[in-house]
Amino acid sequence: MPELPEVETVMRGLQAAFQGQSLSHVIVRRADLRWPFPANLPQRLEGRKVLSFRRRAKYILMRIEGGQTLLIHLGMSGRMNIGPANPNATPPLHEHMVLQTANGFRAGLVDPRRFGIVDLFPTNAEDDHRLLSALGIEPLSDALSHTSLKAMFSGRRTPIKTALLDQKLVVGLGNIYVCEILFRAGIHPERTTGSIKDAELRDIARIIPDVLNEAIASGGSSLRDYVQTDGSKGGFQELHRVYGREGEPCPTCAASGRTENILRITQSGRSTFYCARCQKAPAG
Ligand SMILES: [Zn+2]
Numbered sequence: 171m172p173e174l175p176e177v178e179t180v181m182r183g184l185q186a187a188f189q190g191q192s193l194s195h196v197i198v199r200r201a202d203l204r205w206p207f208p209a210n211l212p213q214r215l216e217g218r219k220v221l222s223f224r225r226r227a228k229y230i231l232m233r234i235e236g237g238q239t240l241l242i243h244l245g246m247s248g249r250m251n252i253g254p255a256n257p258n259a260t261p262p263l264h265e266h267m268v269l270q271t272a273n274g275f276r277a278g279l280v281d282p283r284r285f286g287i288v289d290l291f292p293t294n295a296e297d298d299h300r301l302l303s304a305l306g307i308e309p310l311s312d313a314l315s316h317t318s319l320k321a322m323f324s325g326r327r328t329p330i331k332t333a334l335l336d337q338k339l340v341v342g343l344g345n346i347y348v349c350e351i352l353f354r355a356g357i358h359p360e361r362t363t364g365s366i367k368d369a370e371l372r373d374i375a376r377i378i379p380d381v382l383n384e385a386i387a388s389g390g391s392s393l394r395d396y397v398q399t400d401g402s403k404g405g406f407q408e409l410h411r412v413y414g415r416e417g418e419p420c421p422t423c424a425a426s427g428r429t430e431n432i433l434r435i436t437q438s439g440r441s442t443f444y445c446a447r448c449q450k451a452p453a454g
Pocket residue numbers: 420421422423424430445446447448449
């Protein structure tokens with residue numbers, strides 16, 4: 171599933187090709203993805219300029235001239251093919267929507283499993299949209315700080331791993347990233363949020379954007395069949411220190427001459443990878 175860094179990468183790709191350009195041609199090849207496409211989408215977009223972009227959680231918001239926002243979510247398997255328009259090329263399989271600019275660029279939304287979402291609504295109602303209104307804070311914004319984490323976490327008995335995955339608290343932190351963040355912070359995934367100390371909250375608030383920015387810089391996480399906007403595989407998986415590495419030596423322990431293998435447990439139905447030496451178990 172495309173995670174926040176992949177979505178940020180896709181948005182930047184769209185922005186480079188589309189911002190300031192007019193949409194000359196919009197194609198919708200089926201009635202629905204997860205939900206129906208907005209009615210008359212081509213007629214409502216064609217001839218209008220793309221003004222700006224915003225990412226909120228894993229939603230790409232494309233602001234269109236005339237006060238409309240086009241929302242795109244890649245779902246489980248979606249990707250955007252961005253490149254020069256070639257009228258003679260056969261469209262790829264599962265390409266359900268195409269946006270084309272007057273200066274010859276196109277973006278094709280390819281989504282084999284069709285869990286993606288496309289919506290069109292007034293820009294001034296973005297934050298009230300039913301998919302966006304209940305979202306937690308953006309991990310790459312100033313809203314993320316040890317103070318905001320403390321306000322969300324104090325006095326609660328939720329495991330820190332589960333809390334960081336909760337989209338109503340902080341958005342866009344998928345399973346891989348949360349495992350990596352807790353490893354770098356040296357925090358055991360089963361500790362309750364209420365037990366996390368101030369200094370540790372500062373560490374988490376610093377490490378979250380570090381990990382995401384590294385992933386964005388390397389083009390996203392690229393698990394399984396996710397392919398980048400330019401068709402190449404992303405590189406963050408090479409930066410995984412614990413995720414998917416059960417039974418392998420912990421890189422931090424190995425660097426100090428110790429042998430400790432990465433463990434895997436299941437929390438809320440998801441795999442958690444951690445090092446029992448670097449991430450001390452909760453007392454009791
Ligand atoms: Zn270790």
